[in-house]
Amino acid sequence: MNIDLTDTTSSKIFGALLDARRRSGSPAMGAVLTLVIVTDEQGHYDALKAATSASREHPSRILVVVARPGRGASRLDAEVRTSGETGPGEVVLLRLHGELSDHPDSVVLPLLLPDAPVVVWWPGTAPEDPAHHPLGMMAQRRITDSASCQSPISELAKRRSGYSGGDTDLSWTRLxxxxxxxxxxxxxxxxxxxxxxxxxxxxxxxxxxxxxxxxxxxxxxxxxxxxxxxxxxxxxxxxxxxxxxxxxxxxxxxxxxxxxxxxxxxxLPRRPLSELLAEELRRLDADDVYGEVLGLVSPADGSVGAGA
Amino acid sequence: MTASEALFTNGASPGGLSSTNPLRDVRDRRLPRVAGPCGLVIFGVTGDLSRKKLMPAIYDLANRGLLPPGFALVGFARRDWEDQDFAQVVHDAVKQHARTPFRDEVWKQLSEGIRFVSGEFGDKQAFETLRETIRDLDEKRGTQGNHAFYLSVPPKFFPDVVRQLKETGLADGPEHAWRRVVIEKPFGHDLASAQELQRIVGEVFDPSSVFRIDHYLGKETVQNILALRFANEMFEPIWNRGYVDHVQITMAEDVGIGGRAGYYDGIGAARDVIQNHLLQLLALTAMEEPVSFDARDLRLEKLKVLNATHAGKDISRSTARGQYVRGWQGGELVPGYLEEEGIPADSITDTYAAVQLEIETRRWAGVPWYLRTGKRLGRRVTEIAVVFHRAPHLPFSRNQVEELGQNALVMRIQPDEGMTVRFGSKVPGTSMEVRDVTMDFAYGESFTESSPEAYERLILDVLLGDPPLFPRHEEVEASWRILDPIEEHWESHGKPDTYPAGTWGPRSSDEMLARNGHVWRRP
The missing domain is CATH 3.30.1330 (60s Ribosomal Protein L30; Chain: A;)
Known part of the structure; x- marks a missing residue:
């Protein structure tokens, strides 16, 4: 079932989710985590597809945050999709217009599943310091993907300087x-x-x-x-x-x-995004080994340090 | 290491992997356990089980990258096949039954290691050929002499196969290599035959090299029983006679005996299911907390509780058995047991069995454990229901709680793996009225297409040499000690009651519970 809400608020979206769940007759929630995807209009289709596929293994509530900054008025539009066509769990597509796009946390916070882990995923461009990003601060685990950025190698160096326990990058998962x-x-x-x-x-x-x-x-x-x-x-x-x-x-x-x-x-096939994401969601604690390896990336240009 | 850590990492260094490998790190939990160089020899590859379960499971393991490069699969059967004919059979079986998508590159990897040896189980020459084949694989595929022999054959062939393995020297590999043998249930049909089987296998293989497959124990939910009980604080305190009224363990099948008449008649439901699956479920549900999740400690606890378990004194009152007759099941008219092909008209084989067991321990004294299983029942379901006492005092009037039953915790093993808790809740409205409601947890893994099949887990454990999920012969023998008196009693006392196909068993089974004031749950 799809519900479109224009110029809405988080509490109305929450109401729509609850309502849809009651209507489908299964008030119990089997979801094990909230997955927040931070992306743009170009990226959200592929990311959501991978996330829905991964949610077969990890039933989750998926919140897709699409920022549309601009000079227009602040507005929140949402599209709520509940179990059925999309697979288990619920999907909410959030479009943040105008100034609101700088405050995604205010929209996401009320929509998180109670007491369940939160994972934030930036399929494209990621913030310099994911753990201190307003959305990253809510999450146990923050997933980035250096390979999808403009210059992947220098991106890796940024990952290093902004690293906190719980960060992970799909270029590590691919390995x-x-x-x-x-x-x-x-x-x-x-x-x-x-x-x-x-x-x-x-x-x-x-x-x-x-x-x-x-x-x-x-x-x-x-x-x-x-x-x-x-x-x-x-x-x-x-x-x-x-x-x-x-x-x-x-x-x-x-x-x-x-x-x-x-x-x-x-x-030894190269794996699709959905499998990478499913692997990421299997463990929600900090990946120490990744942290150590990332620490060896040389900060200046990201190339391999001598004798490392 | 805490208990829960041990539970999820399966103890230390499984499979005896080299601890000096610089690329391994206990904190690096992304790296799965991959079997070392090895091969698997399957006897009886033409059977249903091989085609529907083993071959697909092997492919799925390969597809998940859990088999070593150069893994070899050898088929042994009485067919006039070449390697490529067998490869074709495996290919078809994989395409039809595998859980994961078919990928050419994975198939290519697997198919390069497929061999076939044609012969009878009594034929020494064929085993010589097998030995040559294995030696050849060690050379060409690098299996390094590590091989597991999977006996997917009726037990009457075990002695032949095992003897031939010994005589041709196949049972002992070169130095530093392992040889393992895998056997499927039934593990005998009574205590004496189980001991005889153990003697035959034990003469040739060391107990730690014998893997008895009870595919139930490979199921995620069965392992989840341990997580539920020992990783949580909220269940264990009430897991005893003080709070538990009784326990019901059900394994119901909606199918008849199908093509298994030859095997099934004379064996019956109790030997086929209660002896292994249900008593294992009972052991996991009832056992004390093991000091660690090592194979040895787990087995010790299971064995203790099985040794304390027995049927009631008066077997005629604490058991019930039945045989299905023609009836409508799920919209289909199905024949009765005696009408099935290959079943003698005077057969007294039980297709339904229910037993009441007592566990004589401080924890469980006086709590009845009801185990039931049957063919052609209402629907296919396996579950463990722990039913609690009623609250000792209810501050409500009688009509307010008329609809309130007993609290229950149900672990659903299959299908729809998960857990249900039943408890009382107020009915919305102005009056105070309490009624049973259920809260449901669907096991997360269960809706994934990629949840591993039990056989995958078990085959991998065999190749890794990781034994916690395999029953040892002591457990098998303890189970027969529980069941033998019941079977003896049944043999000499009358015949099974009848029940129409598609129902939940004979009346005598309901009466058995009614004597204690209990009723069967409708699963």
Whole structure:
């Protein structure tokens, strides 16, 4: 069911949500969190699609905040969509016109689920210091996406300087399958790693983070090589015994070679936004490992620090 | 480590993973547990279970990136197939039954490791071929000698298969490699046969290498029983005879016996379901808090409570059994049990069984535990209902609380996994009137398409060597000790009562509860 409310207030929106829930005959709420998406007119469709898909795994109330600053009068328009077509949970699309666009917290606060965690997601441009953004302050977890910004690498440096526990970035989430595969390759005792190389397309914040992670964990220098992509195309770990070699040229299937085993192929597809978001919502506490790796990003231009 | 941490991380270093891996960090919880290099050999790949559950589960695991590169799947059956014929069977099964979307790249990864060995279970030559196949896989796929043998075959073939595994040296891998065996229920049909089975398997495999699959224990909601009880403060204090009036554990199926006549007749509902699934649910619901969530500590507590459990003294009064007759079920006329194909006309097999059990512990003394299961019942449902005493004093007049029943906490295992709490609430209006209402929690994971299927979890645990979710033979034997006297009594005393298909069982079952002043919940 869709309800359009123009020139409205949060309490009217709340009323509409309650009303819709009563009408559908299921007053109980199964939602486990409130997801606030801060975006613009161009970005809200894709973001909402990913969020609705993720809400199948994490039933949530989704609040989409679209700021429309301008010289016009302050006004709040809302579109309430309740369970049914959109999947479990509720979706409220909020359009903040004029001066109101500077005060999104005043609109969002009354609409948060009681006592449930809050996650804020900036699918595009993110504030310099998410934890101190008016919306970020309400949240346990703040999700950004450096890769979707104008210059991803310098964006990473901003993430570092504005980092607080609970921040996370989708360029880190994208690495999980790579990191899983690499950790699996080193599960069985082998000769110590003496060097490493990460090959990826230019301007890949994920590759930067992967190189930093490997460098700090293995205590070696990590080379960076630029390829045509897509994404990360290969990781090589050298050791006296031969080392680990993973190549992924097509963004789907990787070839992996470890000492003592023949070359094998393993599925390593690039994941859609919905899966990344679902992974993010699985844990709501601070990701310390991400924090540590991010701390190694060099503040000036975001490139890999020497010997890191 | 607190109990809840232990519960969710499943104890320390599962699968004996190298603790020196510099890329691993306990705080890095994004990295899932991935099985090390290994292969799975399935005996009896032509069966329903293999096609509908095992093969799709293996694909789903691969799709989620939880299988190692080079994972090998070997089929063993009495068919004249080549590797590619078997791969085609797996492909079709995966396409039809897998939970996650079909991806060519995942299939490619999986299909490279698929092999087939044709032969009889008694045929030594075939097992030699199997050994060669495995050696070849170790070389070409890098499985490093780690293999699990999944016996998806009727128990009468177990001795043959296990003996052949031993004689061809398949039961023992090279140094530093593991060999594990997975067996499916039924684990025998009484205590003696369960012990015999244990003797056969135990001669060849170490107890820690034997994994008995009870797929119920792999279900998210069953594991959630532990979280509910031991991670919360509000339930455990009332989880005892002081507050609990009785407990009802139900597993109802709406289907008949289908094509399982050969297996089912002579076994019956009690042996098929109560002995394993329901008694495991009872154990998890009734056990004391384990000191940790290690496999060993969990098992200890389950075993303690199972050993304290027994049927009432007068078995004819504390049990009921039934057999369905022709009837209308959900708008369809279905045949009775005796009319099913392959069932002898004088069969006294129970298709419905209800038992009242007592648990002799301080916590549960005097609280009846009612377990029931049956085929062709009203609908498919599995649930545990903990029913509480009425409030000792009600400051309301009798007609104000006429509609008020007993509080209940219901854990729904399937379908629609979740939890319901029933309690009294005032009916809106000017007069004071209290009536039962329910509050519902639908298990978050349950509406996701990506909630893992029980078999995925269990197969992964086998490959990781992580045993908490698998019953040990001591538990199996304890369960038979509970059930054997009942089965013996039934064998020598008359025959099952009848109930029309599509209803909730025979009258005798309702009478059994009525003797204690209780009624079955309509699930």
């Amino acid at each position: 999980t399958p790579w990191r899983t595969l690499l950790a699996g390759a080193l599960d069985h005792p082998a000769a110590p790693i003496t060097g490493a190389k990460v090959a990826a397309e230019a301007e890949s914040p994920s590759a930067e983070l992967l190189a930093l992670w490997l460098g700090s964990r293995l205590g070696v220098e990590v080379e960076r090589a630029t390829t045509d992509g897509p994404g990360i195309t290969g990781v090589h770990l050298w050791s006296d015994g031969g080392g680990v070699d993973i190549e992924r040229g097509d963004g789907r299937v990787a070839q992996i070679k470890v000492p003592g085993s023949p070359e094998r192929s393993v599925a």
